[in-house]
Amino acid sequence: MTLLNPHDPERLDGVRDIPDATVARLPVYLRALAALADRGLTLCSSNDLAAAAGVNPAKLRKDLSYLGSYGTRGVGYDIEFLRYHVARALGQTQDWDVVIVGVGRLGSALSEYRGFSSRGIRIAALVDSDPAKVGTTVAGMTVAPMEDLPALVREHGVAIAVIATPGEDAQDVADALVAAGITSILNFAPALVKVPDTVTVRKVDLSIELQILAYHEQRVRGVAG
Amino acid sequence: MTLLNPHDPERLDGVRDIPDATVARLPVYLRALAALADRGLTLCSSNDLAAAAGVNPAKLRKDLSYLGSYGTRGVGYDIEFLRYHVARALGQTQDWDVVIVGVGRLGSALSEYRGFSSRGIRIAALVDSDPAKVGTTVAGMTVAPMEDLPALVREHGVAIAVIATPGEDAQDVADALVAAGITSILNFAPALVKVPDTVTVRKVDLSIELQILAYHEQRVRGVAG
């Protein structure tokens, strides 16, 4: 049975409403907690953890307060205890199977990335529309054709997919993913994909990141001469 | 001579203060404008462009208003004219040379990515600390040792670097980059890097993106059963 305190926005199903900005930082906190634990620490203050995570201590405390009250006033946070509760809030009590669509350079790099597993992420399948790639082995997995998507999604209970195709294929892939029952998509293709609003899409665009940095460079150059 | 209107926050050096959120969307608008131009259009309304970029029309107009007044009331925007001005605001009147540190799978994938060049980004050099990789050819370039960084930065006038190393090397690499004169860093390593505040760092963390999606999945699963 879950403990409920009166000012707590916990819902009946045990899911709290955590602000987006906070959710995006929880994985950072988790990593910082792991780093502190690796140093042999068992306890930390919000100052310690905020420093390790690169955020303002007040922001850290406010973020953690959305999960519950897991610290001790005058003392700090028990690192393992907090780790457990942050992981739980993120849904890391289970592993999440992910399918990667597109085994070009980026897709292959992602497939072989070690570091997902300790974060509750498991690459369950690779898919590509190119017949020349189907059947080849990447990261120890056999690349499946697009037609297999619905079966793969069903069998593995996959909910999350990564699009690592050229931009022009992204919308077709997204449509296929949605049709196969995927409800969360991480899109690396440099293109906007449209999906029903039951599906969450996050976008990572490498060119855009560099263009933003170029903007700031230009700014300081303009001032400096 | 630059035109100045009274309510305009333009500064003497011609550099305006554009909100961060707007800067992050300008590359998206640029891509959307390119897509409209490819369709043979020469003119578009804020509705058209907002739809192509996946944003609210009011937000688009407000964003563009920070650059200046480049539309025509009752008519819309001249696509080429607006493209030029958005590109200019982003600093794309020149190409920006970028150095990539770390030619593992991700670094190699980035090196060979076509699509940077049309966005004013040029991969100028590859660097790796692993002697086994130094001297090899990746994406048509010879991988240089870390010791060459200062010279490379000086010779090419590089201001922007990408860290594509394992997390444990990221801080050392960042220190070397800062020492070599780099002032903007895109960090793909799953680690926090500390730099002087004269240096801008942006972070792309693949695990974190997937963890955020997993959170949302867990949320809907909790409700759905």
Next chain:
DNA sequence: CCTTGTGAAGCTGTTCACAGCC
């Protein structure tokens, strides 16, 4: 006395709705 947890203030970003202009 120390550190958490949190109202309240302040800031940034988004959206609305309409004045201004073609």
Next chain:
DNA sequence: GGCTGTGAACAGCTTCACAAGG
């Protein structure tokens, strides 16, 4: 009449500063 540009309202996020509590 139609579409842009923008003040004003609103929503969300960050920071402050302090009460609460070990």
